Every structure is written in C-alpha cells, then in structure tokens.
Amino acid sequence: MRLGLVLGEVWNGLRRNLSVVISVILVTFVSLTFVGAAIIMQLQVQQMKTFWYDRAQVAIYLCTDFDQSATCDGNDVNEEQIAAVEDALNSGVLQPYIEDFFFVDHDKAYEEFKKQFAGNPILDITRPEQLNQTFWVKLTDPSRSAVIQETFSGVPGVQSVSDQRSLLDRIFLFLAVASYTAIAIAGLMLVAAVLLISTTIRLSAFSRRREIGIMRLVGASNRFIQTPFILEGIVAALIGSVLAGIASVAIVKFFVQDFLVANVPFTSYITVEQSLIVPPILIGLGVVLSALAAKVAISRYLRV
Secondary structure, eight states, X not given: OOHHHHHHHHHHHHHHTHHHHXXXXXXXXXXXXXXXXXXXXXXXXXXXXXXXXXXXXXXXXXXXXXXXXXXXXXXXXXXXXXXXXXXXXXXXXXXXXXXXXXXXXXXXXXXXXXXXXXXXXXXXXXXXXXXXXXXXXXXSSGGGHHHHHHXXXXXXXXXXXXXXXXHHHHHHHHHHHHHXXXXXXXXXXXXXXXXXXXXXHHHHHHHTHHHHHHHHHTTOOXXXXXXXXXXXXXXXXXXXXHHHHHHXXXXXXIIIIIIIHHHOTTSOOOOHXXXXXXXXXXXXXXXXXXXXXXXXXXXXXXXX
C-alpha cells in the first residue's frame, strides 16, 4: 500500500468536508474535556481524602447543663468525670490507638466559636457554658475510631462521640456524585461524537463514490479503500483529543493551582504534574473510539 497515495486521499477527504471535520473536532474536544474534568475531580477527591483522613479526629463531647440525654441528666460534667475520661485515654488499653489528644474547656470552645462566627448575631445569644467541653483525639489509624466510640459511648459525663471522618464522607460523597454526573454527561457527548464521526465518514465516502467504484474495478482491496476514511476520523478526533488534554491540564494550572491554592488554601490540591496522566488517557480514548466508529461506518457503506 503506497503511503503517499493514502495520505493524499486523507487530505482530500478532510479538505472536502472541512465544516463537518471541524464539528467532529469541537464535539470530541467538548466531550473529552468533560471526561478529563471527571478524571481530575476523582484525583482531587482522592487527594483530599488522603489529606483529611490523616488529620481526622474523634471528638468526645462532654455534658452541659442543657443536655437531657441518659448520661447527662441536665448537669454539666464534673471534674471527676473529666478526670475519668482522661485516665481512660491515657490507659494502656487505648494508648496503642491514640497518637495524641487535648482538652478544650468552655472558655476555649467559646473563643473558637467567636472566631468561627465573627459578626454573626448568634454570638449575642451564646454563652460559654452552652458549648461542650471536648476531648479531641487523634488516632494512629483513623479507621479505628470505633474503638474510641465503643469505649466512651454511654459513659457518665459524655454526651456523644463523633468521628470527623463521617462528616468528611458526606462531603466526598457529594464530590463523587458531581464527578459521576460529569462522566454521564461526557458519555452522552461521546456518543454524539461517535455518531458524528460515522456520519462524516459516510458523507466523505459518498462524495468520492466514483473514485471508490474505480478502485473496486481495478481490484483495490477493501482494506486499501477503507484506510483513508478511517485515518480521516482518527485525525479529526486526535485534534479534538489533544485540545481536550491541553484544556484539562490548563484547568489544573489556572483554576486549581493559581486560584484555589491561593484563595482556598485549607486543603491539598492536585498538581500540574499529577494531571499530566489525563492527556494520554483522552488521546487514547479519542483515537480508539474514532477508529472504531470510522471502521464500522465505512464497512457498512462498502457493503451497500
């Protein structure tokens, strides 16, 4: 098979159907950009999980005068009960599970509350004694929080035991749903891209039906006839895939690193280097889908 002849046929096909080819490029670009965004979001969720789960703590909330649970009875935790909780945390039974812990009394809790709700009218109706005194426990293995919960649940003076991981799971679930939604949208657009590639190939074949007839008469194989059309689809999709890969890396560079890192610095974000795995995935996906779509389209046309 002469490479020059095949490439010449590819160029002629792209030139004759330039407007449709541009449409394929744009649809491929948009659809694969959604795929890239979904991959980036999944990478970011995993990055945040690693960052926050390692820092997640277990909070042992102690009773206040306003609690009516079975272990509180409307009375503030007393010194003996606080000492009992602290002794349990220092015991040899729990020490293998605990990296560190610290105690926050009413006044410290109120200081943190004022920082968090500065300028909020709720400060006018909140008093220090209304806020729980709390033991904050950092575990050597955050996944073993059940040990702390089982030890202190139902203990006199303890209102409740809360694992921050449960709150984080809700946030990560929301982010996961958002990424799956992006994947679903990307899937629909990829279907549109595949159909458009198929239509483009069939139009290109129809516009060159006389040439195809002549090649058949002189004994050209189906493979020789099909190859230029398949390459046309691959070239158009490849351009869209490359643009989508560049857009994905640009999202991380300009939105994540330049904007979020500077303005929302409370967590860990993926780096540009980490995002470089996205373009090869998008290019591979675009080339494979376009090749399959073009192959099916031209094979069906030649059977007619």
